[in-house]
Amino acid sequence: MQTIIFNQQQSIFNRFIAEIRDTSIQTDPMRFRRNIERMGEIMAYEISKEFPHAAKDVTTPLGVASETVMTEEPVIASILRAGLPLHQGLLNYFDRAENAFVSAYRKYNEKGDFDIHIEYISSPSLNDKIVLLSDPMLATGTSIELAYKALLHKGKPKHVHIVSLIASEAGVQYVQNMFKDEPVTLWLGAVDEELNSKSYIVPGIGDAGDLAYGSK
Numbered sequence: 136m137q138t139i140i141f142n143q144q145q146s147i148f149n150r151f152i153a154e155i156r157d158t159s160i161q162t163d164p165m166r167f168r169r170n171i172e173r174m175g176e177i178m179a180y181e182i183s184k185e186f187p188h189a190a191k192d193v194t195t196p197l198g199v200a201s202e203t204v205m206t207e208e209p210v211i212a213s214i215l216r217a218g219l220p221l222h223q224g225l226l227n228y229f230d231r232a233e234n235a236f237v238s239a240y241r242k243y244n245e246k247g248d249f250d251i252h253i254e255y256i257s258s259p260s261l262n263d264k265i266v267l268l269s270d271p272m273l274a275t276g277t278s279i280e281l282a283y284k285a286l287l288h289k290g291k292p293k294h295v296h297i298v299s300l301i302a303s304e305a306g307v308q309y310v311q312n313m314f315k316d317e318p319v320t321l322w323l324g325a326v327d328e329e330l331n332s333k334s335y336i337v338p339g340i341g342d343a344g345d346l347a348y349g350s351k
């Protein structure tokens with residue numbers, strides 16, 4: 136299992152991270168969604184370097200060009216609803232990908248504690264496929280765990296790339312521990328230190344689903 140953190144390098148990616156965190160910019164849901172989509176595109180480009188490639192001759196109007204092209208398409212699996220803009224960004228580059236969706240929501244009890252519930256899943260067969268599992272926020276790691284377990288009913292992927300924009304240190308450790316002997320790569324935009332008592336990432340961004348779609 137390998138972990139790659141994007142904001143440890145200086146690039147325009149960091150501006151998009153800064154903007155989705157910034158309360159003075161978060162007020163524009165269209166810009167919020169588009170920033171997430173743009174980060175998905177940048178991450179897709181980096182992830183594509185890990186895909187199998189082969190030589191291919193391409194006929195042009197004037198001759199034949201020898202290119203090296205990707206030989207496999209992934210399944211992009213996203214957690215609803217916050218995963219949708221990130222899903223779109225990944226799909227803009229992996230434009231021949233198959234698509235899977237899993238719903239996950241927090242069900243609170245009277246003490247204010249919560250469990251994550253998975254209710255809806257739509258997925259093609261995942262047997263021996265490369266899967267991009269996307270969720271913009273990796274807080275405790277439980278949503279990723281439960282979504283992954285639900286998706287396993289559709290077959291065992293040969294490699295899983297988990298794609299998240301903001302993670303907590305505890306969530307990263309949880310996921311690294313869960314997948315330590317598995318063919319999994321964890322791609323992260325940034326890692327924050329804390330989770331608050333409601334398991335929100337601090338400083339984080341707030342509620343990604345609400346910010347993207349402007350409702351509760």
Ligand code: URA
Pocket residue numbers: 217272274334335336337339340341342343344
């Ligand atoms: N989900 C969010 O949208 N934000 C967090 O901080 C944690 C989980």
